[in-house]
Amino acid sequence: MELDKAIAALNNPVRRNILMWLKDRSNFPPALPEHGDLEGVCVQYIREKANLSQSTISNYMGVLKHAGLVASERHGQWTFYRRNEEAIRTLLAAIEEELLNS
Amino acid sequence: MELDKAIAALNNPVRRNILMWLKDRSNFPPALPEHGDLEGVCVQYIREKANLSQSTISNYMGVLKHAGLVASERHGQWTFYRRNEEAIRTLLAAIEEELLNS
């Protein structure tokens, strides 16, 4: 957990929104039938919700992924992104530790 | 509490260090006798600890102050900065809420 990179990833309202949206699959259109059993949301759906270009969203997902805050899984042409809950909790704990303790 | 501004303020390792240092007055040289009863640390001491220019530190303290994370009090030629513990706790709660809940 590189705090620096994670905080930088959070330092953008759209990326924070994406993390929030990903808490609940129902923020996005229903999964295709053949993807029903997969976790995560494809870039296209995130793009539509954020209303930014495909390249921007791909970039943002890369930033979130390099920060460890999301994980991705490729299935066919699609990349499905989902929150990394453990990393998010670890980050919160680290920020709290740094800001409050010792 | 403007989350955006507060996260931006945290998105710099020196500013985060300053917030950490300010947790404990003993991270800085002792206060002058005539300042013994004042809370906070003057810009000069913070500057020495951070080893950056005076203008940079003055700027950083302004960023932290506009984000609400520190408060300042002028006494004579000196401005004493101290943590705003309540605002820091509020910020942590807001980040946690945004990242984890609902």
Place this chain on the structure above:
DNA sequence: TATATAAATCGATATATTTCGATATATGGA
């Protein structure tokens, strides 16, 4: 194999941030 679609990468421009030195503004003291 040719084509369509999803996602990633590239290159560019506009804007923001970091950091500095120089200057301006308080304030306190000789």
Place this chain on the structure above:
DNA sequence: TCCATATATCGAAATATATCGATTTATATA
């Protein structure tokens, strides 16, 4: 009042970030 010191502000250069459209890459399918 004049000077020294603490801080704030200004203007600039270097670097980083946001965001785009175009291109490339991977995959699926006709």
